[in-house]
Amino acid sequence: MTDAAAKAPFTRAVTAEFRRVVASRTPLWGLVFGLLPVLPLLVAVSQVDLGALPPGEAASLEHAITAALLHGGVVGAAAFGALRTASAFEKGILARDVLSSGLRPALAARFLVAAGAGAVLATAAVAIGVAGVAIVSAGRVTPNVGVVALVPVAGVGGAIWGALVGTIVRAPLFVLFAALVPLSAATFASGTALEDVVPLAALSASASPTVAAVLAGPAWLLVLALVAVATGRRRPLL
Structure with a gap:
């Protein structure tokens, strides 16, 4: 078989x-979920006298907003990946793709498109969030540009997380809960011994991340990929 022939199923x-994806409403839902973590901070910023804040508190506020923006990007991408994948199982879309292109090309294509869409969705959500912060703060609060530049990478990770959860859960009714609740664990683990080992530990709004926190996400x-493979072997994929 030639290389072109081998690539044809994957390309298809x-x-x-x-x-x-382009024709569906799932990206819109991903964008909505991506903006949810930012809204409380926008409300808080609008009610604060930014000009009277001490330098330390202003820096802390900027750090918190940057973390919320990144968190929103990951959440939006994860919601998208989870819904797309679970729906593909429920509606038989993945089954048709496997019959048409083969198992590996179908799965690889789904994860590749989810990752790309996740990067775009996360970037869009953060861009809207940055604009919102600029408006409500009259330009006085600026997120950390260097950190915000990592948004596409965070979006790719979030989308893959969601797609893996969707592969395991396969039920659109429950997949959002399964995908998004663990991503919110950092909020509840803050200040405890677990704060550096939760999935989004690196996005802690209270301090700069440790090495352990940065490695926690990957x-x-x-772990999730291993669980997806293990559960996939124990039950039919289609």
């Missing part, structure tokens, strides 16, 4: 999934 699967993705 990517094209089909991309067209479905480690959880690896």
